[in-house]
């Protein structure tokens with residue numbers, strides 16, 4: 435991969451006006467009713483509000499990865515808690 439090790443300049447958070455810091459994040463996508471988590475995505479993260487930005491090249495790479503149904507079929511599974519929205523219990 436070219437530009438390896440080069441840090442992308444993510445600019446400043448539009449809300450806080452402070453520089454974004456590069457971090458590896460998890461991004462989740464719903465594809466045809468299935469939740470897919472992409473790990474170790476390089477992204478700019480605002481240290482204050484947590485706003486995340488991904489550069490265009492990374493965004494395109496993610497789309498390629500999650501388009502590949504073979505890759506998804508071979509990927510390890512995680513289980514996640516699933517709860518139903520419940521206004522009454524949310525109050526307690």
Ligand SMILES: [Zn+2]
Nearest residue numbers: 447450480483
């Ligand atoms: Zn911010």
